[in-house]
Amino acid sequence: MSLLLTTIDQSPSRVNLLSLDRQAMAGFFTRLGEKAFRATQLLQWVHQRGVDDLEAMSNLSRSLRARLHEIAEIRLPELVMEQGSRDGTRKWLLRLDSGNCIETVFIPEEDRGTLCVSSQVGCSLNCSFCSTAQQGFNRNLGAAEIIGQLVVAYRALGDTPKGERRISNVVLMGMGEPLLNFDNVVTAMNIMTDDFAYGLSKRRVTLSTAGMVPMIDRLREVNHVSLAVSLHAPNDALRDELVPLNRKYPIAELLEACRRYVAGIPHRKVTFEYVMLDGVNDSPAHARELVRVLEGVPAKVNLIPFNPFPNSHYLCSPPAAIAAFRDIVTRAGLVTVTRKTRGGDIDAACGQLVGRVTDRTRRSGRAPAGQVRPAP
Ligand code: SAH
Numbered sequence: 001m002s003l004l005l006t007t008i009d010q011s012p013s014r015v016n017l018l019s020l021d022r023q024a025m026a027g028f029f030t031r032l033g034e035k036a037f038r039a040t041q042l043l044q045w046v047h048q049r050g051v052d053d054l055e056a057m058s059n060l061s062r063s064l065r066a067r068l069h070e071i072a073e074i075r076l077p078e079l080v081m082e083q084g085s086r087d088g089t090r091k092w093l094l095r096l097d098s099g100n101c102i103e104t105v106f107i108p109e110e111d112r113g114t115l116c117v118s119s120q121v122g123c124s125l126n127c128s129f130c131s132t133a134q135q136g137f138n139r140n141l142g143a144a145e146i147i148g149q150l151v152v153a154y155r156a157l158g159d160t161p162k163g164e165r166r167i168s169n170v171v172l173m174g175m176g177e178p179l180l181n182f183d184n185v186v187t188a189m190n191i192m193t194d195d196f197a198y199g200l201s202k203r204r205v206t207l208s209t210a211g212m213v214p215m216i217d218r219l220r221e222v223n224h225v226s227l228a229v230s231l232h233a234p235n236d237a238l239r240d241e242l243v244p245l246n247r248k249y250p251i252a253e254l255l256e257a258c259r260r261y262v263a264g265i266p267h268r269k270v271t272f273e274y275v276m277l278d279g280v281n282d283s284p285a286h287a288r289e290l291v292r293v294l295e296g297v298p299a300k301v302n303l304i305p306f307n308p309f310p311n312s313h314y315l316c317s318p319p320a321a322i323a324a325f326r327d328i329v330t331r332a333g334l335v336t337v338t339r340k341t342r343g344g345d346i347d348a349a350c351g352q353l354v355g356r357v358t359d360r361t362r363r364s365g366r367a368p369a370g371q372v373r374p375a376p
Pocket of ligand 1: 129
């Protein structure tokens, strides 16, 4: 009985209103014969006030609410577990309709609070030092599943638009390659940067890519958020090994796309992420090569101590090697930050997010629409 009800209740023909940015939502209301400003009202209810009950939306007429009940819904990922680290980092495990789980991480710092969100279940890129690669690719997240991570975290942290806002920044650095799920990621980012929703400035939303060159150009056109690029090596031979996508889009092409991305915008820089792997990419010679290769690119460098995971065959560079590397790059005039490892005690650090692929029989396809797995 309850399964039957769930299935009816979550009919695939209903629009999940979480999946619509303002433009799409205005179109949705216009098609219903309503004024487009209903979109801003709805966005404010859901994303600013955290309300997901249509009945509580008092400025929508009774008849509109009844119509919405028939054709739409507001469906969030299910919060399965929350973990808190000694250092204040919090991690949420969320279950999706398909039964897959994803992880979202909040990292508080003195001057900011950063939410790290996932864009795919698993990843297809197979970077040799990343644990997400080991689980393979399962599927793209829908826009509702991407923005849903923000909705859940916003609520769990008690954020309100006029009160305390602990989430000041969002980074698309969780599981997956965001530029391989372009449309859904852009829709979700549009909601993040919309003043009628989360109102984050484009500088405070950062998309991290392993280097999908054609999509970098498209991103500039549609939502010019901050860009981070997972470089990890200063030459193609080494990068081919660490980030196999490099064989398709080698460093020179990637850096050209980065230059185009920030061209004409004063002070805008691309952040280059560089994971520090002992004896692999961390020598002074590598640092000097990195400086040469980044010449002429408005760049910041983010050194990430490697976070080990089961069956990883790399080790993290010793602190002295990281410091020496950083000094060389800094002396060349590039702002270089060594990222602190956060949330290591709850497996929330970079490259440690694995989520859980509960149904391995569908590793490479979308779940059939509407298939609903009841919570255990
Ligand atoms: N696919 C995107 C975003 C996800 S990864 C990208 O490649 O940028 C987010 C960052 O964590 C990337 O820079 C990634 O290279 C890094 N990372 C992955 N595994 C890691 C590990 N085990 N230790 C440290 N950083 C890691």
